[in-house]
Amino acid sequence: MAERIIIDTDPGQDDAVAILLALGSPELEVLGITAVAGNVPLALTALNARKICELAGRPDIKVFAGCDRPLRQPLVTAEHVHGKTGLDGPSLPDPQMPLQPGHAVDFIIDTLRAEPPGTVTLCPLGPLTNIATAFEKAPDIAARVKQIVLMGGAYFEVGNITPAAEFNIYVDPEAAEIVFRAGAPLVVIPLDVTHKALVTKPRNDAFRAIGTPVGTAVAEMTDFFERFDREKYGSDGAPLHDPCVTAWLLNPALFTGRRINVEIEVHSPLTRGMTVADWWGVTDRVPNALFIGDLDADGLFALITERLARL
Numbered sequence: 001m002a003e004r005i006i007i008d009t010d011p012g013q014d015d016a017v018a019i020l021l022a023l024g025s026p027e028l029e030v031l032g033i034t035a036v037a038g039n040v041p042l043a044l045t046a047l048n049a050r051k052i053c054e055l056a057g058r059p060d061i062k063v064f065a066g067c068d069r070p071l072r073q074p075l076v077t078a079e080h081v082h083g084k085t086g087l088d089g090p091s092l093p094d095p096q097m098p099l100q101p102g103h104a105v106d107f108i109i110d111t112l113r114a115e116p117p118g119t120v121t122l123c124p125l126g127p128l129t130n131i132a133t134a135f136e137k138a139p140d141i142a143a144r145v146k147q148i149v150l151m152g153g154a155y156f157e158v159g160n161i162t163p164a165a166e167f168n169i170y171v172d173p174e175a176a177e178i179v180f181r182a183g184a185p186l187v188v189i190p191l192d193v194t195h196k197a198l199v200t201k202p203r204n205d206a207f208r209a210i211g212t213p214v215g216t217a218v219a220e221m222t223d224f225f226e227r228f229d230r231e232k233y234g235s236d237g238a239p240l241h242d243p244c245v246t247a248w249l250l251n252p253a254l255f256t257g258r259r260i261n262v263e264i265e266v267h268s269p270l271t272r273g274m275t276v277a278d279w280w281g282v283t284d285r286v287p288n289a290l291f292i293g294d295l296d297a298d299g300l301f302a303l304i305t306e307r308l309a310r311l
């Protein structure tokens with residue numbers, strides 16, 4: 001039976017690839033996509049999510065708009081990385097499929113209450129505002145979640161939006177704290193591993209060589225995305241952060257990690273949004289996450305390319 005997932009997302013070129021990877025994989029059943037403010041404001045992430053579904057030939061996917069700002073602070077966005085639209089690179093038509101009526105948070109709550117306990121996986125690819133709001137509004141649902149597999153945080157790589165914090169966690173640290181303390185099984189894909197998922201030229205060429213609208217659009221997205229990282233890190237290509245989440249669900253053997261305690265810094269102005277990861281087990285704090293540390297990058301890109309080619 002396919003793993004049933006809700007993708008919570010702020011597309012984002014790498015979110016787009018994560019969603020396409022899920023839609024190209026029969027092992028995953030996407031119950032819905034919930035948009036959140038993050039890389040760009042909510043109106044754009046809700047639009048981009050639908051553009052991606054239509055690119056994949058899946059206008060039947062339910063897309064909901066969620067929270068338009070973090071719980072307690074103004075929204076920080078990342079147009080400097082993703083471009084003005086959040087999805088710069090390919091020219092994708094405006095979607096015909098409608099946004100679903102109702103709020104993303106209510107969709108998350110209603111789905112978790114309607115489905116048998118332990119059968120729905122949450123895949124957050126952006127700030128954790130929607131998930132935290134759902135857990136606050138409906139405290140019964142955290143115990144019904146099968147697992148949360150999220151992209152966020154860092155330990156060895158420390159931060160990308162500040163010297164100490166990764167973007168998704170930094171945008172809404174209070175939401176992250178709620179999610180990390182919710183008690184639901186948690187898999188964390190941090191920068192430590194996504195910075196090893198680089199779209200090198202041969203990998204980008206492989207996307208383009210698929211020769212379909214999806215392959216071409218993904219190649220154009222990663223072409224755009226790459227400019228920023230090449231300038232900032234001098235790396236060989238853009239890190240495909242978010243696809244690691246859906247790839248982990250498809251083949252966890254591509255990844256290794258440790259079950260450790262991870263807490264979120266919410267107080268210090270200097271390190272706000274830091275994921276304090278007890279990688280070395282130097283505290284007696286109880287492990288609350290599988291924190292991923294390494295991956296088989298060639299295996300990851302082979303998987304992504306093969307699945308994108310099915311769309």
Ligand SMILES: [Ca+2]
Binds near residue numbers: 012039125
């Ligand atoms: Ca994202």
